[in-house]
Amino acid sequence: MFYRLSGVHHTRYETARRLWPVPADRWQVWILLALAVAAPLYMSDLYLSSYMLPWLVWSAAALSLTLLMGVAGQLHFGFAAVMAIGAYSSIHIVRAGWPFEIALIGAGLTAAFIGCLFGAAALRVKGLYLVMATLAMQYLVDWVIINVPAISGGAQATLQTPDVTFLFVPMQSDAALYYGALLWAVIVTLLVLNIKRTSFGRALVAVRDKDYAASIIGVNSFKYKLLAFFTSSFLGGVSGAVLAFCYYQAVTPEQFGFNVSIQLVAMVLVGGLGSVIGAYLGAGFVLLAPIFLTNMVAYAAIQGWLTVSSNLLAHIPLMAYGALIIGFLLFEPLGLAKIYDNIRKYFLVWPFRHSRS
Amino acid sequence: MAYFLELLFNGALTGLMYSLTALGIVLIYKSAGVPNLAQGAMVMIGAYVVWMLASMADLPLYAAIALAAVGMFGFGLLAERLLLRKMVGQPIIMIVMLTLGLEIFLRGLGPGLLGASPKSLDLGIPLTPVIIGDVFINRDYLVGGIVAMILVGLSLLFFRTRLGTKLRAVSDDHVSSWSVGISVERAVGISWGLAGISAVAAGTLWGSVQGVDWTLSTLLFPAVAVVILGGLDSIIGVLVAGLIVGILGSVIPGYVDPIVGGGTRDVVTSLIILFTIMIRPHGIFGREDIERV
Amino acid sequence: DNDTIKFALLQDFTAVYTFLTDEYNQGQRDYLRLINEEGGLDGRTFEALVRDTGNEPQRGLEAYNRARREGAVLVDFLSTPVSRAAVNRVLNDEIVMITALHGRGDASDGTTFPYIFPLMATYWSQATLLAEYIEKEEGGLEGKRIAHVYIDSPFGREPVPVLEELADRKGFELRTFAYPSPGNEQSSTWSDVRRYQPDHVLIWGAGGGQAVSVREAIRNGIDPSNILSVVWLAETDARTVGADRAKGVKRFEAVATGTDYPIMERIREKVLDAGLGTGDEENVGTTYYNIGVATMAMAVEAARLALEEHGGELTGEKLRDGFRMLEDYDAEGMMPPVTFTEDDHQGGGYGRVSEWNGEEWEPITDWYAAYQDIVWEEIEKDAAGFREGR
Amino acid sequence: MDTTDQTTHDGVTLACEQVVRRFGGLKALKGIDLGIRQGEIFGLVGPNGSGKTTLVNAVTGFYPPQEGRIVFEGAAINHLKPYQVAARGIARTFQNVALFKGMSVLDNILLGRHIFMRPSALASLFYWWWAQKEEVAHRRQVEEIIDLLQLESVRDEPVDVIPLGMQKRVELARALAAEPRFLILDEPMAGMNQEEKEYMVRFILDAQEALNLTILLIEHHMDVVTAICDRVAVLNNGEKIAEGTARDAIKDPAVVAAYIGKSNDAA
Amino acid sequence: MTADAAETTPTTATQSVLTMSNVEVVYDKVFLAIKGVSLEVGQGQMVALLGGNGAGKSTTLKTISGLLAPERGEVTRGQVHFMGEDLAPLGPSQRVDRGLVHVLEGRRIFGHLTPEDNLLAAFSLKSDRRRYQQLRDQVYTYFPRLKERARTKAGYLSGGEQQMLAIGRALMTEPQLLMLDEPSLGLAPVLVEEIFSIIREINANEGVSVLLVEQNAAAALEIAHHAYLVENGHIVMTGEADVLRQNPDVQEFYLGGAGKVDYHNVKHYRRRKRWLA
Numbered sequence A: 001m002f003y004r005l006s007g008v009h010h011t012r013y014e015t016a017r018r019l020w021p022v023p024a025d026r027w028q029v030w031i032l033l034a035l036a037v038a039a040p041l042y043m044s045d046l047y048l049s050s051y052m053l054p055w056l057v058w059s060a061a062a063l064s065l066t067l068l069m070g071v072a073g074q075l076h077f078g079f080a081a082v083m084a085i086g087a088y089s090s091i092h093i094v095r096a097g098w099p100f101e102i103a104l105i106g107a108g109l110t111a112a113f114i115g116c117l118f119g120a121a122a123l124r125v126k127g128l129y130l131v132m133a134t135l136a137m138q139y140l141v142d143w144v145i146i147n148v149p150a151i152s153g154g155a156q157a158t159l160q161t162p163d164v165t166f167l168f169v170p171m172q173s174d175a176a177l178y179y180g181a182l183l184w185a186v187i188v189t190l191l192v193l194n195i196k197r198t199s200f201g202r203a204l205v206a207v208r209d210k211d212y213a214a215s216i217i218g219v220n221s222f223k224y225k226l227l228a229f230f231t232s233s234f235l236g237g238v239s240g241a242v243l244a245f246c247y248y249q250a251v252t253p254e255q256f257g258f259n260v261s262i263q264l265v266a267m268v269l270v271g272g273l274g275s276v277i278g279a280y281l282g283a284g285f286v287l288l289a290p291i292f293l294t295n296m297v298a299y300a301a302i303q304g305w306l307t308v309s310s311n312l313l314a315h316i317p318l319m320a321y322g323a324l325i326i327g328f329l330l331f332e333p334l335g336l337a338k339i340y341d342n343i344r345k346y347f348l349v350w351p352f353r354h355s356r357s
Numbered sequence B: 001m002a003y004f005l006e007l008l009f010n011g012a013l014t015g016l017m018y019s020l021t022a023l024g025i026v027l028i029y030k031s032a033g034v035p036n037l038a039q040g041a042m043v044m045i046g047a048y049v050v051w052m053l054a055s056m057a058d059l060p061l062y063a064a065i066a067l068a069a070v071g072m073f074g075f076g077l078l079a080e081r082l083l084l085r086k087m088v089g090q091p092i093i094m095i096v097m098l099t100l101g102l103e104i105f106l107r108g109l110g111p112g113l114l115g116a117s118p119k120s121l122d123l124g125i126p127l128t129p130v131i132i133g134d135v136f137i138n139r140d141y142l143v144g145g146i147v148a149m150i151l152v153g154l155s156l157l158f159f160r161t162r163l164g165t166k167l168r169a170v171s172d173d174h175v176s177s178w179s180v181g182i183s184v185e186r187a188v189g190i191s192w193g194l195a196g197i198s199a200v201a202a203g204t205l206w207g208s209v210q211g212v213d214w215t216l217s218t219l220l221f222p223a224v225a226v227v228i229l230g231g232l233d234s235i236i237g238v239l240v241a242g243l244i245v246g247i248l249g250s251v252i253p254g255y256v257d258p259i260v261g262g263g264t265r266d267v268v269t270s271l272i273i274l275f276t277i278m279i280r281p282h283g284i285f286g287r288e289d290i291e292r293v
Numbered sequence C: 001d002n003d004t005i006k007f008a009l010l011q012d013f014t015a016v017y018t019f020l021t022d023e024y025n026q027g028q029r030d031y032l033r034l035i036n037e038e039g040g041l042d043g044r045t046f047e048a049l050v051r052d053t054g055n056e057p058q059r060g061l062e063a064y065n066r067a068r069r070e071g072a073v074l075v076d077f078l079s080t081p082v083s084r085a086a087v088n089r090v091l092n093d094e095i096v097m098i099t100a101l102h103g104r105g106d107a108s109d110g111t112t113f114p115y116i117f118p119l120m121a122t123y124w125s126q127a128t129l130l131a132e133y134i135e136k137e138e139g140g141l142e143g144k145r146i147a148h149v150y151i152d153s154p155f156g157r158e159p160v161p162v163l164e165e166l167a168d169r170k171g172f173e174l175r176t177f178a179y180p181s182p183g184n185e186q187s188s189t190w191s192d193v194r195r196y197q198p199d200h201v202l203i204w205g206a207g208g209g210q211a212v213s214v215r216e217a218i219r220n221g222i223d224p225s226n227i228l229s230v231v232w233l234a235e236t237d238a239r240t241v242g243a244d245r246a247k248g249v250k251r252f253e254a255v256a257t258g259t260d261y262p263i264m265e266r267i268r269e270k271v272l273d274a275g276l277g278t279g280d281e282e283n284v285g286t287t288y289y290n291i292g293v294a295t296m297a298m299a300v301e302a303a304r305l306a307l308e309e310h311g312g313e314l315t316g317e318k319l320r321d322g323f324r325m326l327e328d329y330d331a332e333g334m335m336p337p338v339t340f341t342e343d344d345h346q347g348g349g350y351g352r353v354s355e356w357n358g359e360e361w362e363p364i365t366d367w368y369a370a371y372q373d374i375v376w377e378e379i380e381k382d383a384a385g386f387r388e389g390r
Numbered sequence D: 001m002d003t004t005d006q007t008t009h010d011g012v013t014l015a016c017e018q019v020v021r022r023f024g025g026l027k028a029l030k031g032i033d034l035g036i037r038q039g040e041i042f043g044l045v046g047p048n049g050s051g052k053t054t055l056v057n058a059v060t061g062f063y064p065p066q067e068g069r070i071v072f073e074g075a076a077i078n079h080l081k082p083y084q085v086a087a088r089g090i091a092r093t094f095q096n097v098a099l100f101k102g103m104s105v106l107d108n109i110l111l112g113r114h115i116f117m118r119p120s121a122l123a124s125l126f127y128w129w130w131a132q133k134e135e136v137a138h139r140r141q142v143e144e145i146i147d148l149l150q151l152e153s154v155r156d157e158p159v160d161v162i163p164l165g166m167q168k169r170v171e172l173a174r175a176l177a178a179e180p181r182f183l184i185l186d187e188p189m190a191g192m193n194q195e196e197k198e199y200m201v202r203f204i205l206d207a208q209e210a211l212n213l214t215i216l217l218i219e220h221h222m223d224v225v226t227a228i229c230d231r232v233a234v235l236n237n238g239e240k241i242a243e244g245t246a247r248d249a250i251k252d253p254a255v256v257a258a259y260i261g262k263s264n265d266a267a
Numbered sequence E: 001m002t003a004d005a006a007e008t009t010p011t012t013a014t015q016s017v018l019t020m021s022n023v024e025v026v027y028d029k030v031f032l033a034i035k036g037v038s039l040e041v042g043q044g045q046m047v048a049l050l051g052g053n054g055a056g057k058s059t060t061l062k063t064i065s066g067l068l069a070p071e072r073g074e075v076t077r078g079q080v081h082f083m084g085e086d087l088a089p090l091g092p093s094q095r096v097d098r099g100l101v102h103v104l105e106g107r108r109i110f111g112h113l114t115p116e117d118n119l120l121a122a123f124s125l126k127s128d129r130r131r132y133q134q135l136r137d138q139v140y141t142y143f144p145r146l147k148e149r150a151r152t153k154a155g156y157l158s159g160g161e162q163q164m165l166a167i168g169r170a171l172m173t174e175p176q177l178l179m180l181d182e183p184s185l186g187l188a189p190v191l192v193e194e195i196f197s198i199i200r201e202i203n204a205n206e207g208v209s210v211l212l213v214e215q216n217a218a219a220a221l222e223i224a225h226h227a228y229l230v231e232n233g234h235i236v237m238t239g240e241a242d243v244l245r246q247n248p249d250v251q252e253f254y255l256g257g258a259g260k261v262d263y264h265n266v267k268h269y270r271r272r273k274r275w276l277a
């Protein structure tokens, strides 16, 4: 088969620790990247701007969150609020006359700063209590945004994104917006992959698994938890800004509500906690499943296969979506990434069935 | 002063109304160790079922409530059998997400089958307030408060029984409960069933006030504040924290809202959650995790 | 297939707007059915593309992009956040977006938002209209105390600036009271309201919170007849309060309720009796059903005018022109006569006040509009902000 | 048994002076004095709940003593946080294996070298320029330890699937990776059979020799304690009831009564 | 060692309470932890199960008590019979009802409950209150210390006390077969002695059969009648305890040779390489 482990030997530590030690994986990544770069050439604008683009940005957001939840083990149920802070900051910075590039960094920094503040408040606790604390944070941020018209944009509570250029490219055409999103997704991906294989990531995982054991080997768990909140909030903030500028082109408070936080968590979990490929798969699933289900049910109704009231029709996708999330947790708690991994392993050890005995 | 007293009383009663939802969360957490974020949706389903039995099957209201309680107990058993049984030993985040998945599912199910537009459910409680001095007390909440106290009392008694002890053991350690012959499945099922019953109570009372629709599921948020403050596994905590959350959530907005010009009750609720977690994560009465290095 | 005209009704059936979507959408589709049954427009029939967006901008935009490719010329999101997120796209794509009773109020400015049609009185117009009603009833507003009790969201706060402006002009006292969303619990807010001893209260919420507001108001000793509501107060809400107890409560009404109108009779005859109805017949004639019918009546009329004028295939641009040709259109008596122009996409800001009589909402005034000058100041201010923001 | 002046004695690297630790109403350490000399293996024994682990936790900063002082290499460390203690050259293992479950054996040991690394997210982003060299250098060091403790066969296994004995060995390796001068082992041989105990003893002695370590060893296997500890202290109920060579200590009637038991003559 | 010793099922004069034949267990669907284990516990017998780390002892006990599922383990072959009944269709709590109880490795008492409630939780709802008091008092006579601490949270008990509680709790289920997983783990010598003598007492006085997993082979072989040696998922040796004690391999690997071990000169099992050169 195309996956071959035999004959792949590493004679240097450098190659053994590279990102994709298996050549077949490496090839896949290059092919996918090439396909992504060429997408505007072969993809209709509907798919490019309604599916590919939001998928990339949400994947970046899910990656930021999986860095915090999966790698560092800090549960966060208010990540949409972090993204909101990024989105609103970036727009206000651009409106204040600064270049977009600065606005992106500013968005990251404000989100990171406020994210850290909340992180610090919750650092004494973990697990469920962190869930609750971050949930409260989501409400607080929402309340502030809604109640300060200067942030949310006056009576209409909407801010249109101004026209901007990024590295001298005007961000107007579908393609330019798409490449912006792609670039961001690639950066976040590389960052998370590299964090996971270097000492920073190991320290985060250590703090996640056993914070007292981590501290005795010299890891300051307080500092690393904060760093995790900082890094991931930074990435989340920038993702929020990218989402606002490249996709919505307007921000309203509802775009970053509590249910969005839940969706982000669902992306991370359905994809597979801590997995990079999982973030992509999970984001795709959570983003597309409701859309796909809605379209499918609507199609079935139009064809006359499904004759129920329009009310029930509209709620079937919701039920199915809830059921799918439950189904994933019940049948593959390790997420889509695990399913992918199983398939890959199958090919890796092919023609044998077990990798261990 | 009368203003303060009115805020205090109505706040206390509202708090007890929140306790009705919170009680379900605690009942489940106390025996299954599962933080049930679908409790709000269960309250909604409870209300829908009562409405359905009362207005579609034309049962007398109180018969409908009783029947709904039985039905929701069954629903609880079913939830254990189909969902939670398989989740034993999974990390907490997975279980939290599972209950959120359940909440999404239920939010589709109730309004989908029975109609999304609001239904009215009339308990026949008069609108006129109980007036003491210059203080107006809400009759709906008065009834709710009394029901809440009764349910909390019953739950307290229940956990004193031998079955209750077994349920507490289960929340401590599933595997070792099995090892000494406790049927963990049944224990968890019972706790979900009881939570289903308390959901009917909460759903009926809240539904009569605001109508029955999906927004009943948003009662989750104040209920979460109550359980965090009271302690996730403390039944008496539900009562005390319900009162505190209700009173603070009434008195503070009563004075602050006019100044800031916004509805600050949820801000107060959020801050209660945040401060509890910062100062005493396990809440007023909750048990502390025994963690040894 | 240029003989079907596609309207995209991409609405929120499962979240915040559920309290009305079902009935509203049913009215829209029943009306389009009726037109089709009557032979369409010169043989052209209408098709409704219906999707749930769950009030999520994300899903709304996807559905929109898809509908656009399928050739929709009109879109109705019935969701403020989704409509707001779609503004730029709609303007670029030149597709008509109707935003009756939701979305941006400043889209009434047709020059800034050429493809967006609020169609009915904005929240600003509703507020001024209710204020004028009080003014007429009481013979002046001078010295009155008015409480504006609203859900703590941009929607609840929206009428505040025009009310303040009016209070200045007319010399009445205004105090605002916010309660947290979704409004299932408002007791502390109303304790405060009672102590203010208002002469009238405006309640500005939606869904279950509205019934709670009315209950709390009555409980706190406010006479039902002094309670005036934004458009979102329907039959079910009155019943949740208690059909008798709610007697006397007033509300803004954008479209007539009930079935005693020629259009409704035709719907009964050709759609419902023919078994072609799209939903529960009990809903027919309810407040939100009729609003749905009215939106489509305007849209179909606009399409008819557009095709008369331009012929050929109906495009977004032609449809826009069609809307702008509507003059004193009143859907055969179901709604106030509206006229859209290049500048005015609100259609005059008409409405009326109706009162719950224990069984139904009974109109107690004629169609009228009030203080449109103040409303338009607000529209212009926000529209200017929008233009600068771009 | 000349207990008192040992702390002032030359060669003492870790000294506890009147260390007190309370948990609520319970006084787990009631003023412990202890002096451990450079290069020795010092045994700490005593009944369950006598405060051995608590003392170690006091030394390593988990439960800082409420009274008294802990001096390491001449400097007081009783106010330091665990990660600061680690930086001073003290490493430890835990009574209940405390490995990082999600990681491979190799990564666990690499983490032992954390104090020598300069981790940062930004450096990770530009891996090929900044982080790679560091990774590779430390990997070399870790391989040495893997070799010493014979962990080659499980190097890439996730730690949670290897047997407990191996896990204890990995924990030892992780502690050694920090190149400590003082090593604390809390019941490294619990749950091991004879053969495995022998292995563990071998590794401890080898490590001590190779790294010139001072070791504090908590163990209930008295045969091991008597065989390899230079000196022992016996705790009971938060108090030190005996100190000296192992052979002497276990003959002390108080120790026999509280800890060893009548018929046991493990020495 | 004689590998084929495992194949011959041990025959004892007494009637057997538990028979396990040819059981294979797989974890996570990939990892084969025990590979065809057969063993037998006779009525009133005390049987020891010895073996190295990760040999599969705990897995064997969990197979019998039905506690594999929470750890994603599965029995893929073989059968377990208790008093002649096939255990496969029974859930863990039903097995306890049949009279089989498992004291888990690492004690696992209910830390948030008092010792008293720990005992109560283990007591079957089907029996009456008086029986409960009898049993509880019985437990307190075995472990007087528990009575003293009956009202503190069990999580704060010392290791030895927790072990006593775990055994006492198991006795509350009125077992016919008591399975103990490393009861001496981490206990002080004096407690090890105490626990072992109580186990022997329970076995002798009440006729409860015992299946004992231990690392402390010397102590275990002293009180057991019969023993099995497990290595790497296989039974590698079995026999009467007295006989096994004399076996030279057993002596070297489990008992530490005939006399005392000289730990300073234990064998290097592999050529040692100098490190940090």
Ligand SMILES: Nc1ncnc2c1ncn2[C@@H]1O[C@H](COP(=O)(O)OP(=O)(O)OP(=O)(O)O)[C@@H](O)[C@H]1O
Binding pocket: B291, B292, B293, D023, D026, D028, D046, D047, D048, D049, D050, D051, D052, D053, D054, D055, D095, E156, E157, E158, E159, E160, E186
């Ligand atoms: N975190 C804690 N909270 C409360 N009490 C504690 C805590 N840690 C230890 N204790 C108590 O302190 C006393 C000493 O415990 P410690 O763990 O130090 O004993 P030990 O000598 O290590 O025993 P063992 O040999 O069983 O490991 C015990 O009574 C224990 O219950």
Ligand SMILES: Nc1ncnc2c1ncn2[C@@H]1O[C@H](COP(=O)(O)OP(=O)(O)OP(=O)(O)O)[C@@H](O)[C@H]1O
Binding pocket: D160, D161, D162, D163, D164, D165, D191, E027, E028, E031, E033, E051, E052, E053, E054, E055, E056, E057, E058, E059, E060, E071, E072, E105
């Ligand atoms: N939940 C599990 N998942 C995967 N593998 C497991 C699991 N539990 C045990 N194993 C593996 O199965 C084998 C046998 O384990 P078991 O716990 O039965 O050993 P043991 O003889 O009790 O050892 P110990 O003396 O360490 O308690 C070991 O290699 C162990 O790694």
Ligand SMILES: CC(C)C[C@H](N)C(=O)O
Binding pocket: C016, C017, C080, C101, C102, C103, C153, C154, C155, C206, C232
């Ligand atoms: C629920 C809606 C009718 C409220 C309002 N349209 C809003 O902007 O949110």
Ligand SMILES: [Mg+2]
Binding pocket: D052, D053, D054, D095, D186
């Ligand atoms: Mg200890």
Ligand SMILES: [Mg+2]
Binding pocket: E057, E058, E059, E105, E181
């Ligand atoms: Mg074991």
